[in-house]
Amino acid sequence: MEQARNAILVSRRQQGNPVLKHVKNVRWVFADIVPDYLLGQSSCALYLSLRYHLLHPDYIYFRIRELQKSFRLRIVLCFVDVEDVIKPLHEVTKIALLHDCTLLCAWSLVECARYLETIKIFENKPADAIQERIDNDYVSRLTSALTSVRHINKTDVLTLGSNFGTLAATMGASMEELARCPGIGERKVKRLYEAFHEPFRRTVRQARLSEMGIVSSGKEGTQKCSESPPSKGAQVDNMKDDLGEEQTSDVPSTKNPEVSVRKALDAAYAKLGGRHNPKESSEEVENFCHQEDESKGNSMDL
The missing domain is CATH 3.40.50.10130 (Rossmann fold)
Structure with a gap:
């Protein structure tokens, strides 16, 4: 038995x-x-x-x-x-x-x-x-969060952490600031920026708009990809003509911008209040990077 x-x-x-x-x-x-x-x-x-x-x-x-x-x-x-x-x-x-x-x-x-x-x-x-094990220290949690973005590895996380200190500062960085980090190329900058600023939900209609060359980006609203973009009102009218009256309800509106990942996490940080100390997180990242540099130097001496 x-x-x-x-x-x-x-x-x-x-x-x-x-x-x-x-x-x-x-x-x-x-x-x-x-x-x-x-x-x-x-x-x-x-x-x-x-x-x-x-x-x-x-x-x-x-x-x-x-x-x-x-x-x-x-x-x-x-x-x-x-x-x-x-x-x-x-x-x-x-x-x-x-x-x-x-x-x-x-x-x-x-x-x-x-x-x-x-x-x-x-x-x-x-x-x-069978679940992934993540340590409770800040660097491990930062690594787990940022490596979920495609093409971002652990070395890139250390670079971003040493330059910006916290996840919130990294999310608030512009594309120019991200590009100044060594080892962060154009493709990685684009992936990071899109991950933090794209809306949570992307409908089928929005995917079709993207295929048509119409992009939606936060404050700028909806724009047609061309050398001389028309006015915002004309853009919405053109989209209504292209998609038809039945699909106009899914056309992005400039009055109600999409909620991005960055805005959602900023609201969550505001609710947490003083539970998260950015200064301590920055110091922890710097100490971790300093330990990494010392270990690499010792290995080279050997």
Whole structure:
């Protein structure tokens, strides 16, 4: 019993399934069970090939009904083995969502096996075992925040921290001030500035406006990309003519500018009051950079 408890229980329906040949990191045994794979006391998996789904579209529906409500985690492991996946994958996704199942898609038999192994291995482990660990010091939190911007690495974070001191000062810097930092090129400056000043939400209509050459940028409002831009009122009228009356509700208005990331965080800092001390944060960054320089100098001496 103890050996079966530490192994994946496989339904006898799965005899001959080539996925089993690739399950090598976890033991598995055949058993008389309702799901295809029993991965824990409250987790199971049903295997489905998209090619088989095209031949038997009702199969997965009846298999999910057989499970009833016996398992907390119910996985539909879908093997994508057809070229045209849009329609069948849409159908499988809809069935999984309607019946409270988690859909996992794999494009190879090895990938299917790795999913089964991983779920079994993490059966009794807490959720924080796979979460990213971030230290509580200011430099680590600053690094975690800024490296989420594309092309920004840890060295760039140290450069920005030593030049501006705090995240708020970095967010308030202009493109010219960011460009003065060594190692921060034109592409990184653009990425940083856009990350801090773009609106939180970007609708489909705004994406279409961007494709048409119409850009929206905070205080300047909406402008048409041209050598001699027309007046703001004429710009909105032109956009209404291009998009039609039904889509004019999504046209950005100069009276109500979009809330950017910087403005939202400034409001949050205002609510926090005196809980955050920029001077202490700046000193902590400078001390960290000084320690880094000393360690590099010692390594060079060696």
